[in-house]
Amino acid sequence: MVSATGSGKTFTAASAALDMFPRGRVLVLVPTLDLLVQTAQAWRPTGGPPGGRVFHGRTQHS
Template sequence: MATGSGKTYTAAVSMLDLHRHGRVLMMLPTLDLLVQAAEAWRRVGHRSPMVAVCSIEKDEVLDRLGVRTTTNPIQLALWAGSGPVIVLATYASLVDRTDLNDPSGERRVRGPLEAALADGDALYGQKMAPFDAAVIDEAHGTAGDLGKP
């Protein structure tokens, strides 16, 4: 669909119809689009808890919409581990990163979304259940180089 033609709205309405009480993941390329998506999904009637996996710490729009934000996989697994939830995440939440606890700076750890889905043992037993559906915004930007987020 062309820019401005309602892709976010279409996805939100579709997921409301198909997975109203399910576990839905929406991946987005930017923080601005993440906030816009949260607004659109609430506007069409989504009332499930929402969690944003992103670097936003304080945002008046997300606060008003009741969207929690985190980059901590343990916190994510606690907030969105089971039951109905909409997780909005940037592609950056999947990217491996430098382990801040490694003095050498060479060790890598999984991104917070991937870690919450896969690392139950490493996260004090916290782990997220799988999603029922995923919406990938700007999916054409995910194709190509294997090293791409």
């Protein structure tokens, strides 16, 4: 997806992933810690995956 910064790409991806895999696991790879935080925040309003977890390096965040 190509779109301007702040246009909702992450939220759109979260919604699409949850529609496609409502009970499954989804792996999202991001290049920076800042983008990891942004992605986790964008997924929360969608309900996120059941039992969803966020990992960065050796650290786990719920």
